[in-house]
Amino acid sequence: MDDRTVKKDITRMFSDGTVKKIDDDMIVEKRIILEVDGSREAIVIFTPGEEELWALGNLYCRRMIESMNDIRSIKIDDSRIIVERANKIEGWKLESRFLHTASGAFLQEERDNNDPSFLPLEWQISFDAIMSGIDWIAEAPLFRQAGSVHVAALVSPEGKRLFRTEDVGRHNAVDKAIGWLLKNNVKTSDAVLITSGRLPEDMVLKGAGARIPVMASISAATANGADAARRCNMTLIGFARNGRFNVYSAPERIKFNSEEKISEGEKIA
Template identity: 40%
Template sequence: MTDERASLLSTREILRIEGGKSRREDDSLLRESRVTLVLDGVEEVTAVCTAGHEDFWAVGHLKCRRLIEHSEDVRKLDVSTGVVSVVRSRRLEGLPCPRRLLSTSESELAEGVEQRLEGAISGGLWIRASVLREGAAWLAEAPIFRATGGTHVAALVSVGGERLFMAEDIGRHNAVDKVVGWAVMNGAPLGESAILVSGRLPLDMVVKALAAGIPFMGSVSAATADGAEAAERGGMVLAGFVRGERMNVYTLPGLVVP
């Protein structure tokens, strides 16, 4: 693990109980941070997060809110301790979002937004199941999760299977935002990519990926009924329990080649 990643951790002596026996040992715990996004001079949101890639987080959040579309929409971006300031070159209405502290849930964001994303994905691309499996396996390599078990992980791969970018964060939405922001800032085609996540696939997570224009989403965990219905209406392939040689394809199964 790099020094930068090590700075995100704190060592604490614990009592480990296992197999009816106990012992004292050191354990690694993840530190929490807070970052505020200021958009065009107005506070947009404050998030509890894992430090690092704050620029990607800010741009990804704005992309998933449809407050920007491309990197060219960001005229100026400044990162300082606890604050990311973005000035846009053009102002888009975007999707509604309550102004409040965000931690690990954005269910309110999904309410009233899903209907505006029906048919959001229209490319008709297909993907091999092996690409989703290999992307999900990549999640297990996340170094901070391996050290602490305390992060959510999101990974972006191309439909051809190329590993593009992985992000970890204490918040599942933040991890997705960081991956989406990386893609926007580096010109990676989100519309020809798949995103794999380590957590469940409820409505709010599916809405976030739909808003970003990602046609394929998978997880090592389960989808909810609302998440699957939103994915189907939006034209997204949604797969859960992507583990080893198995997966459950909830929507558009004809676009997944076994």
């Protein structure tokens, strides 16, 4: 049995007055403590599974590790993820030791003072490859079974599907995806991150801090998220659905299938 879901008795009501008692699949949340070098770093609520990937991604995004070479050991039990680092890097501070499912994790002053460096234009990805990745997150099994989870996926610049994960927290899902890149020695600068969640400033800075040059979502970006993407030259894509998407920054990384170009000042509906 999948320990990420449980069946619960619920009452389903219909507009015609029908009432049914049914067993419904519901997502399980797990509370776990992250300890780093003997100190409690955070308490996180997330979907069980892929705990190691989450820890790697979270620490990498906060610049507490730079590669797997900075990890001496990771141990996981029912209530703790225990990380011992080979190299102790200060990194970015946490806004709170308790990371709820929507937590952006970073202090505002840390974000303001630690904008990621400029992301160079090294490759392009096709419109179709982006939309294929969007279709892939819509097919995520846990979301289809029970809902109430966010999905994060990784594709290559050529559109190859690399990894997909689900979690009650949108930041958790992204951390797990980035952790997969580290664990499998895949360059973060050679990956496209696709997510089901919105794209505010803290999410954009998480991806940019991981040196991911393209982020796409079925949801929208905020104005601050778009500004953050422009500052570091990230290609930020939102509202990717129904054969279209909005590009908020660095559209040069998108390779179209036709020779049509958007003229200066043309409005995109």
